[in-house]
Amino acid sequence: MARLELSDISKAYGETPVLDGVSLTMEPKEFIAFLGPSGSGKSTLLRIIAGLETLDEGEVRLDGERIDHLPPGKRGVAMVFQHYALYPHMSVRDNMAFGLKNAKVPRDEIETRVAEAARILEIETQLDKKPAQMSGGQRQRVAIGRAIVKHPKLFLLDEPLSNLDAALRMRTRIELAQLRHRVDAAFIMVTHDQAEAMTLADRIVVMNDRRIQQVGAPMEIYSRPANTFVARFVGSPAMTLAPASLVASAGPFATVRLGDGAEVETRVRGNALEGEGLQLGLRPESVAVAPAGAATTVGKVELVERLGERTLVYAHLADGLPVVAEDEGNSRVRVGETVGLRIDGSAAHLFDSAGIGHHAEAAA
């Protein structure tokens, strides 16, 4: 079973560092997403695993065997490129067979594998076409097919859905999810789209600023962000981060005061926190529009975004802090109004002065 280990990988282009001490261990058959903004190093890391970039320091091991000195074609990995990189002068069949011919796979074995991949991807009738005669979605399938026929230990997908239109992206996402159960291999997908990462991956590797920020299951990343970067990057709309200070409280949990004087009782243990430089992290679902009596604080409404089943209310608190709140689908809130906001501290996060996240304990 394929098991990928990255240990302490560093890479610089000249004077510019792009990866700094990255380590990761993948489980067999796991689907991992590298999620991060442009320039976070996620694509470089994928290309290092593929062998398209060299690394300056560190090791890449697949099944215990060190592969970082091997040429790309000898590593047992297959890659689906962002722009597909199909060979334009070859038919779909030849595109898929090219790698197998180079590996001196017997002819009837090649035919069997191509036919099998074509069946899985439902492109049996397209095998004699050239890539230019196909739509974007079909080309994407060929690119995946070219990877499947190699029976790789590890699939590398570089932004596989970014070139598809919205409807096709949804469909392909579902198909990718089904595909991974049909092939006996691990997957790494690079993406900057958190919805892709959340829906497809077993674990998400959030990258920023040349380093891994957090590795975890999708909901763990969402509900227990390791730091302010992960908190803001994952979740849409982004988590509100409000400067806050500790106030004395009787129980074990911290109570904080926001800039406008409102106090929020959290379920984060207070004893590990210092009083200075705290930030309270609030997802939209823990801030609700509420009548004056039940409200924690008030905000002036800047924008109302109606999503159908719920409404997002973008408001400013009295001290100018922007905050996103949630309201019911047929919300009557209007721009310019001042509304009451009830902050549910039980799901709130606290970030200390170093930006490290502290999270609510599961309700007893």
Next chain:
Amino acid sequence: MSGARDWRGLLFVAPFLSLYALILVFPLFRGMWLSLNRVDLFGDGHFVGAGNYVRLARDPVFSTSLLNTFVLTLMIVPVLSVVALMLALALNNAGRGAALMRGIFFSSAVLSVTIVTLIWRFVLAPDAGLLGELWKSLGWQPLAFLSDPHLVLPALALTTIWWSLGLPMLLFLAGLQQIPRDMYEAAALDNASRWRTFWRITVPALRRTIVLVVMLQTAAQLQIFGQAQLLTAGGPSGASRTAVLFLFETAFGRWELGYASAAAEILFLIILAVTLTQYWATGRAQGER
């Protein structure tokens, strides 16, 4: 659309059309007419029908000049195309050294044919030339490239290749830069050797450029003239007389304008036939793939 409006549109292209008619269309038909007449510079001439063509068919000087032209074209075009492609492959990177080398290899293309022949006269001269000295230093008898009937065409071909390398090299470089990098990365992941990558990725991607270069060079080399005129004047004893040199001598040496025009028409038809055949053959090959 009204007729008046069409005419106003025509005004915009009129300058070009009139120039085109004056310097291309008129001479083309004038040449065809001349080829059917016996004309010299000093009289009106008279109509001889196919007479000039019959004479050409029996003229051994003309047929030798055509043969020389074909041999030269066959010596030059394949070597030139391959060398230009190899240079382009070697210089297809962003480094400063490569940029300098590209400039150096292209520089010969900006020289006029007079300079080129002057340089190559120094190189090829048996007594004091570069190659002569080289031969002597190796203890061999220097070769008389320009006066040996068997060596004169290779010498002309060499000179022409050196002179003509720049443009095909640039065309190939432009073609190479159109090939997306991820194509090569995909080939690397497909475990393709360098040799296989070259034949299965690079060459197919350069197909159009290769066709263009071969067609342009074939059409150009079938009209080879300046080098032959200046290096050897067609000698020794006609061994390097090319078709255009034959034309030139006939028209401006013996002033037989009708006869020269007939030779020009035949050369025109040959070039047309060869380039159309190449175009048709490559188009067909593409359709079959």
